[in-house]
Amino acid sequence: MAGLRRKWRPSLGFVLGGGLTGTLVLSLLGLIALRYLGPEIGFRSAAGLLAVLIGCATGVLGYLMVRLLLRPISALASYSSAVEQGQPAEPPDHFGTQELSRLAGSVLSMADTLQRREASIRVFADHVIHELKTPVTAIRAAGELLTEADALTDQDRTLLHQILGASDQMQMQLAALNRVAQARVPEHHGTSTIAGLAHKMRTSFPELDISVEGCERTLPLASSGLWIVLNQLLDNARRHGAGRVALTAEAERLIIQDDGPGISDWNRDHIFNPFFTTARERGGTGMGLTIVANLMNAHGGHIALIPSDRGTQFEIRFPDE
Template sequence: MTRKWRPSLWLVLGGALAGTLALSLAGIVALRYLGPEIGFRHAAVLLAAIIGLLTAVLWLMLLRVLLRPVTALAAYAAAMRAPGRETVAPPDHFGTRELHDMGLSVIDMAATLSNRETTVRSFTNHVTHELRTPISTLRAATELLEDSAELSPADRHLVAQIRGAGQQLDRQMEALRQVAAAREADYRGRTRLSAAIEGLAPRHPGLRIVAGSEDAMLPLAREGAEIVFSHLFGNAAGHGAKTVSIDARQEADLLVLTVRDDGRGVSSGNRERIFEPFFTTRRDSGGTGMGLHIVASLLRAHGGRISLEPAADGSGAAFRIEFPQA
């Protein structure tokens, strides 16, 4: 970007205020001398037109120097976070020196975040692509070995372990794809709590879902809310829960959801790690350790956050979800 002189913000605002004050004082003085010459009514109309014109000039200056750069920067940020975006050109006008510095910082931050997102997506695509062929080979080899009549019981046990390892790799790849999707997908919108959970009961037939404040409006599109609740319900069912309750309430400028189950809960030694990727206590039963990480990533990408509320061991788990309210 070419370097050029930009006024400072204090100069623009101070000049606008000084100009407004000067116009008012000049109008009073001019009216005093013009009134006796051309009549006070004509003088007042003439001065009002002149002052209005000069005020419009000041307004256009502020519009160009302050409002237009802020609007352009907001539009750039919105375009950068839009799903399926292509190359987005940064604003070419920043107005004051302070807005110029802020604009460059926002553009640099957006580029850094975009590069990180691209790195995560490229890494995920690379890993899943590179592992797809070895996993398919493992699956085919284990199927051939299992059909052999010459295997001893020990060999069959080893083949079963190999098959299980292949299935675990397949689940981990799918979890990686879900994490990438949770970070990139745009689920902005609003949906009622009742609508978000109404289609989830058939997916979790062993759970009784109790929702309070069903009319609460969640600042997430229905698809995003279903992903969040589905993972939480699946996590609860995997830890022996029979009932899950959801409570929604307003706390100051936050919409707070509490998702509580009556399962085995989370031990004190695992409480600090449950949102870490690949951490699971159910590896033997097919757990990937990515469900809660996916939930946290999706909520974080949409301005929310999730945390585990304090609870005694064995009394079930309670998750607190917060959404800032404008």
């Protein structure tokens, strides 16, 4: 950016003012020239000649406007879109006016900051998972060896089972933390349909009666990301005693309705918080809805709990295309 700042660029006001002034001057000169050339070479010939000259001059002004305004803005928009989708992209090398140069510098700096911040979060999560996985595994292995001892009292065995249960819970939390970190990475861009995952849903959750409406509607999320979302929501429904789940795909949204016991008013405000769960004794980690929310946010979408007469109903909003 330092080298770019040393290069002279016109201001946006100068470019716009110059374009408007040039257009006005060309019109006035054309009228004056037509007045004097008409009697000499004929008004029809003079009009044709002036039309060509004014057209060429207007084309030069148009080229300058494209080079100084349209091209830099389009390049910056393409770069921002590529960064948003997690795709490799080269930053623009042409910034046009002074104002666009400052805007581009701010956007590039912001993109770099966000990428580094996201990378630091991912590295921290990976480091925590790596550092804790070894001692948790060691605790689990030691507990399993102790279960084979003959001299343990009933009280010792009760305490040992508590230790093994805690180690299992820690392993599940670490696995959930890893999935949350992965869900923050926008890597599921594309399109898919519920029809493409219908068989997988029914195979993975045979205890649920799953019905689908609008299964052929195209959703702006790759099947890998859509499966993460549906898998978490169906697993939540199963854990909380639902027997039927209805999926309805509509324009720019997906509705998931189950017939379970529903969610209390107090819990409704906390269900998307990390580690919040009402089913910990059934293996819940409290990270399922956090994973779904992170994944949807990373792809420009949103998930919300909406009121329902029976059971639980979620609404997933997809970004406008």
